Amino acid sequence: MIKLFKKTLAICLIGLGLGILLVLLLPITGWLFMIGVIVVCVGFMWLAC
Numbered sequence: 001m002i003k004l005f006k007k008t009l010a011i012c013l014i015g016l017g018l019g020i021l022l023v024l025l026l027p028i029t030g031w032l033f034m035i036g037v038i039v040v041c042v043g044f045m046w047l048a049c
Contacts (some may be wrong), residue, residue: 006046013043
């Protein structure tokens, strides 16, 4: 049950990060872009463990 919850949370994080990246590719601002990249990375790390 906990593993399923962790995977769901990870997928949500990845989706959120990709959404941030897609929105921010219009006006390119460095620090917001980095936040999106970090959120996606955290999601993938969460999915891996």
